[in-house]
Amino acid sequence: MRSDHFTSRLLQVSMAAVLLYACKPNNAGNAVSGNAAEKTYVAPGKYDEFYNFVSGGFSGQLSVYGLPSGRLLRVIPVFSVDPEKGYGYSEESKPMLNTSHGFVPWDDLHHTELSQTNGEIDGRWIFVNGNNTPRVARVDLKTFRTAEIIELPNSAGNHSSPFITENTEYVVAGTRFSVPVGDNTDVPISSYKENFKGTISFISVDKNTGGLSLAFQLETPGVNFDLSHAGKGPSHGWFFFSCYNSEQANTLLEVNASQRDKDFILAVNWKKAEEYLKAGKGTKKAVRYAHNTYDETSHTSKSEILNEVISLDPKVLKDICYLIPCPKSPHGCDVDPSGEYIVGSGKLAALIPVFSFTKLQQAIANKTFEGEYDGIPVVKYESALYGEVEKPGLGPLHTEFDGKGNAYTSxxxxxxxxxWNIKDLKVLDRAPTYYSIGHLCIPGGDTKKPNAKYVIAYNKITKDRYLPTGPELAQSAQLFDISGDKMQLILDFPTIGEPHYAQAVSADLVAKNSTKFFKLDENTNPYVTKGESNAKVVREGNKVHVYATCIRSHFAPDNIEGVKLGDEVYFHITNLEQDWDIPHGFAVKGANNAELLIMPGETQTLKWVPEKTGVVPFYCTDFCSALHQEMSGYIRVSPA
Ligand code: CUK
Ligand code: CUA
Structure with missing residues (x-):
């Protein structure tokens, strides 16, 4: 007994060593061939062919690159404050970062998912997840700004998120950490098996507005959900999740949590769940979560705290959830463009299992189960298996598809x-990455219609690829041309924050809808000032409201007196410009909440509480015209 345990522990430890010390590919020197420059060169003044939306990991942001050039086009703040955009500093944007824990101006953003219609990218919105304080956000691709953030109750480590169904009916989010649920979560950690539960949230998306609402949650066994993908075509109506820690260990040391030879893919019949919901089989549960929305007409956001969710129990409603055994600690869980094949990538496995949706349905119909796991039927591995890709490489993580019958696994x-080829499961080509690739992306590579010109690798370690910049190096992506039989590395480009998942879309689909400026006459901000002659200073008790305008190259008013120590000053600044790309900035000396950046036609508010008497300058921070340096003013603070 003891020696068995010792051997298994040794095995686990050596496994961990392999995982921790990823290898360097051996043909590192000569990977780029002659015409790479030609393939990635986008001449000055020309547009890129694709937008690439790249998760920023612990920067809490989403960045946008052009492909094939790798040029950084924009960083979109989502879960983190960003002085470059004034996001999280203006009174209008602060509520976006509200949660049930209060103002949380940071998160860890891992996954991106572009909205789809009929299983194809439609270019309207992109959804992203916040891991730490579980949240899902929607970014509007008209403005490239965060439009909505919804917090997820009963969740912790919102990693298996935000993957969507083929008509963007739902954004779906599985919790990575199972946690005690209900009123009293003050339980011994060692009572994991009794008290800890997993949760999957189904967030419905309004077809017209993109508006999010938490439709229902499934309460699941206390496993850890890692990643997921929706079924499509024949498997539309189903959702698939990779789960690890089927041991339900409360410490994830390998010796506890990676013991079992197989963990699971959880298959969820969400159409069935919808039927139960309609039939009133859900239970209302008390929770607390924030829902924040930004309105681009009033240019304000609002945050509400909601306190109820409908929960479905798949242990009772037996035909919603099924488990498929999947080799050791599956990470990626990807569905091919036909919707028939489901690829589970076990991080610690030496093969890639490919499951068949048709076989899974037969196994369920014939009840070919090997038993139950916490009340959920477990289908037999072989009965759902299409086949295995043998000896494909070490540490398979994620798979994208080219729509020509091939899969690309990192x-x-x-x-x-x-x-590798999906039908015969044969490896066709391999290309080294520099180094330790995590996710990869083919434009549309998780949809019904991939646009398979490129695959992009998002790497965890950069090492010697860029000029040294001290102990930390730029994170990195690599672009491969996959139009031929062989992958060809054509470009390295650094990224902002640690890139996890990313998606790319043909630029045509998004560029044509881009907002150029906001119409001033449609601005319904309560503090808008539509013209210089309306600029004014209004006192309400100790609150001083400055209704100000800006236009090249002055503020109105630009000399403000009458403010007393102890006052709160609100600068409500309306940008009167009606032209593309003419923002103005606004900063006050000593203000401790950074600056505003105000788009044409927009109103934004900076709150300032002066801490002493005197004359204080303010100025425009965005170089806007030849007279930008003149765009400034003074505010005088007198004794109370
Ligand atoms: S991931 Cu989040 S740990 Cu493979 Cu989607 Cu990088
Ligand atoms: Cu306005 Cu510089």
């Missing part, structure tokens, strides 16, 4: 992308 440990 291998973290062996640092490579491997192309």
């Amino acid at each position: 291998f973290f440990v062996s640092s490579e992308i491997v192309k």
